[in-house]
Amino acid sequence: MNRLVWRRWKSRIMVGLMVAAVVVAVAPLLLILGTLIARGAGSINFEFFTALPVPAGETGGGVAHAIVGTLMMVGVAALIGLPIGIGAGMFCAEFPRNRLATVARFVADVMNGTPSIVIGVVAWTMIVARQKHFSGLAGSVALAMIMIPMVMRTTEEMIKLVPHSLREAALALGYPRWRTSVSVVVRTCLPGIVTGSLLAIARVAGETAPLLFTALGSQYMSRDLNQPMAALPLTVFTYATGPYDDWHRIAWATALVLIMVVLTLSLLARLATRQRFDVRQ
């Protein structure tokens, strides 16, 4: 009897500890969101999304150039990074013992731990130094280099989670291996791959360091990927480190916009890939 009571208490203590862990984990997030809303929401209006910055000293203006820049650069980075990352992840999952796969896995793990500023310097050396000018495209390439190892590793892990029995079922029906892989295995874990891709997109959308060396930032509207481009994190950086109160206000609001852009992207993609059928057996 006594033992039973102790067991029940042990269970309660453990659950309590885990709840505490969840609270501690979520608290900073809520704190950040709360601060951003408190400090930034007041400055957000229609003009903020549509207008360009005004010279220092004047009030008003917006960050339309940075929104466009971020969407374009992250979009191009996703176009480059997702196919390569997902393809490489599929290869590593399909041929786990292959030498190339082993090397790729190792390199990806190292790259996942590489500070993003290093990636920025690499992109600078590869593109900016050769072309002799900063460009949005160089920024996209830097962001793609960050995305590829992330997407590759999550894709591989997601594919590995698909029960082997499903693969066997498809093969036994006469599916060639590539079709089994694409239309059964990848289709089954597509929501997981999409989630991984979104996390990667969200991560690079907030990257500042690699863009400092590549896209540089700009005060003007630039839709030309061959020119320096503005981006939301760069704008936050510039305004937050500037000397004017009005700039700080804009920095808060821009940070809030950045979070909202990322959140909207995630929600949209989540809705689009909502899973109809459960994989569990």
Place this chain on the structure above:
Amino acid sequence: MTAIHPDRAAGTQTTPPETALEARDFSFSYGPRQTLFDISIRMQARSVTAIIGPSGCGKSTFLRSINRMNDLIPGAGYRGEIRVAGMSVFDPGTDLVTLRRQVGMVFQRPNPFPKSIFDNVAYGPRLNALVPRREIPEVVEQCLRQAALWDEVKDRLDQPATGLSGGQQQRLCIARALGNRPDVLLMDEPCSALDPIATQRIEELIFELKRQYTIVIVTHNMQQAARVSDMTGFFDAGRLIEFDVTTQIFTAPKHERTEAYITGRFG
């Protein structure tokens, strides 16, 4: 396919009965470990052959060699020959897709795709383009009827297959295999994950299916082997010890080892 089964196309039975599946001195090894030794066996078309034997005796390995599912395992090697409807399974010229279309497989655990009931059965016909696209619903219905599942699912074909019960899922997997219009159906302990009532339904189904298909069933359940099969092969330690008419095996086995196994003295 008609070239391979001229008499079947004409709807007549020839004597002696045609051989649907034949293994000749077939040996199999995983890397250095040999698991099957010189298996020679011959199965008639439209018959049920049960393969029994203690765990690890190689019966599943043999079954999975017939549609070359063992190809997936690194280090798999073989000697000898298996022929399905006259086609050599291991011939380099043999197309795996054609082979696996002709030799359907049902696994130990039901493994429907996480898709609708309809899509599960339509997988094979769609892949192999056996019929024009608009006739696929008919094929699906026919396969589900053959698998004795139609009445239970006809009103919810668009529902997820994973929502069916275990027994229904297994019959769905049988229907899915039938969608390819195979000649041979391999069943790897198809009832081991099912309850007795679901098991009985599958056994009745096997009895129905043998009018059209050649069935090879691996089972741990000796009553099941006795109930459903015409012929029984007893495997032990990678060798085919005895292969005979089922009643013979269960009433008067010739080999001492077989008798020990079926009377439950080992295994």
